Amino acid sequence: MEGQTNKRLATLVGCNYVGTPYELRGCINDVDAVRDTLVARFGFAPADVAVLTDVRGAEVLPTGANIRRALADMVARAAPGDVLFFHYSGHGTLVPPQHGEGGAEKEAIVPSDFNLITDVDFRLLVDRVPPGASFTIVSDSCHSGGLIDQEKEQIGPSVCFDSGAPPTRTARFVPYVALLDHLSAISGMPSSIHIADHLVALFGADASAKFHAHGRSGNGSTLSTALAPASAPTQPRPDEGILLSGCQTNETSADVPSYEASGGKACGAFSSAVQSVLAAHPTPMSNRELVAKARAVLNEVGFEQHPCLYCTDANAEAPFLSQGKEEAAVGAALL
Template sequence: MEEGKKRLATLVGCNYPNTPHELHGCINDVHAMREVLVRRFGFHPRDVEVLTDAPRSKVLPTGANIRRALATMVDRAQPGDVLFFHYSGHGTWFPSTGKRAGDGRQRDEAIVPCDFNLITDVDFRHLVNRLPEGASFTIISDSCHSGGLIDKEKEQIGPSSVLPTAAKDSSSQVDKAISFESLLAHLTFLSGIDSPHVGEHLSGLFGAEGVSAKFAAAFERGKMPLADEGILLSGCQANETSADMCQGKDTGRAYGAFSNAIQMVLKEQEGLVSNRELVTRAREVLRRQGFSQHPCLYSSDENTDATFLWQRPRPRSTM
C-alpha cells in the first residue's frame, strides 16, 4: 500500500449486559483487535472507532450508531484506502425469498446491535458497492450465522470445505445466536405489532428511514459488479453458531472463539498472511480446540490470496 493512504476501522462489541441474551467476551474481542490494528497494521488510533455497550459507554452500538460509523468510514475512503470492520456479538437470520443457505432454507443473515435494529447482509452489500475504486473493505464477523454476511459475495472457503471436528465441552460456552423465533418474539414485545415479518416490526420501532435497506420500500436489488473489494471473514457458516467463551469469574478470561483464533494466528505468523491463510489457519485452531464452527471466506478471486489488510512488512530490527 502506498504511503499516505488511510487505514480506517470500526470495531463493535456487544455483550448485551443484564439481558437474557448476555455475552461476556465480545468487548474484550474488539479491544484486543484495536491493539493489533495500531501496533501491527499501522492504523492511527484516531482512525479506529470503537463502539461497545460497556457500562458508561458514551456511544452505544445501536443500529443507527453502527450504520453512522460505517457510512462515515466509507464516505472518508479514497482510492487505495484500507477499511476494516470487526463485529463481535449476536447474529441471527430471518426468512427470505432471495437465496438459500447451506441447509436448504431461504434466509438472510444479520448482526444484532444492542437495540435489535438489525444490520443485514444487504446493508453490507450497499456499503461495499459505495467504495471508491481501489479501496478495500475487510469484515471480520464473530457472530452466529455470519457466513454470507455480504450479500452475493463469492464464497471462497465455505460449507464445501467442512472438516470433521470434535465436540466441545459446553460448560463455558455460549452460542452467539438469537433464533428467529426469539427474535420475532422480542420485536413483537417491543413494537406491539402482530406480524410475522421482521421488517414491519423494525419499521414500526425505528421508522422507515432508520432500518436496514433490506426492509426499505424503495429497496431494489441492483446489479453487482463481477468482482469487488468486499472481503468477509466469518466466524462460522450461515447455518452454524459461533461460540462466546467464559473461563470463569475467577480468571475473567472471556472471548469469542473465532476472534481468539484470529489473534492466535496473527501472533504465530509475524510476517504477511493472506486472507485465505488466515481463515484456513483459524479453522485449524478451532478444530484443535474442539469447536464445531467453521470460519468462512467470501471475496473476489483476487482478494482471496491478497494480504490481510494489505499490511506492509515490518522493518527488521537492527538490534
C-alpha cells in the first residue's frame, strides 16, 4: 500500500524461574518497562510486541522452543527497512567446547525449561534478516558479551571503568555444573557427559543448533527449519545484527531486589540503566552512545559489570532502534 511505513517488531522475554533454586526477582519487571518504552517512545504497535514470561498462569511460557519460534516468526515477517528487537532478561551461562572442538567457552541464555539458546542460534537468526532491516538484541544476562557468534566488538573488554562496592544483587548466572546436574536429573544420563548430549536427548530438534552435527538431531530427525544452519557462513560478514549486552563474557549481570532508579522495584541493573539513559535523552542516540552512557550509569552506582556493543561500524553509529524525528518528538513530549 502506498505510503505504508516499515514495521517495528519486538519479542520480549523475562524469566524469573519462580520456585526453582535459581529464582530471580526483576526480569518480568524489566520486560514490562521495555514494552512501555517501545510503544510510547519508539513507535511499536502493541500488537507487534510479543511478550513471553514465566509469570504464574502464563499461557505461553518462555521455553527454548517457544522463544526460538517467536524469534523465527519475527524474522520471517521482516522486510527491508523493518526494525526488529529482542530483549531478554534472565539467566545466562557459559558452555564449554564439546569434545574435539577446542576453543573457548561460548555464551548462552537459559530459558525457563533450561533448553539453552546459544550464540550460534543468534548468528543463524541474524543471517536470515533481510538486507536493510535491523535486528537489535538487548540481553540483560550473565556472560552475554558475544552472544551473536562472530559479531564485531565495538565496546567490550578493552574498555574498562573503575567501580566501587556493588549494591546488593543476585547474579543472573546459572553455573554450568548446576545446569548439568539439573538436566541429568531429568534425562537420567550421568552428569559427566557434555550438556549437548542431555539437551539433544531431552529436546531433540528443539535443542540448540550448536549441539547438532550437520544440522541433524541425535535421534536422526531434521532440525527445525527455523534455525537449521542450511547456509550459515563460515566467516564473519557485514550484517544487521546489533547486540547490547549487560556485561562482558567473563562477567555477571546484576538482578537487584529493590532499586531506587526503578521506583523501588526489582529489576536488572543493565535494563534499568538503559531506561534511565533513554529517559534523560529523548533525542536519538547511537547504539554506541547508549552503551557508553549505560556503562557510566552502572559505574557511578558501583555495579561491577561492563555493558558491551557488538555490530558493524555503521550500526555502532546508527540511532538505537532507528529512532527518527517523529519518535524523538514523542519522547520529548513525555518528559
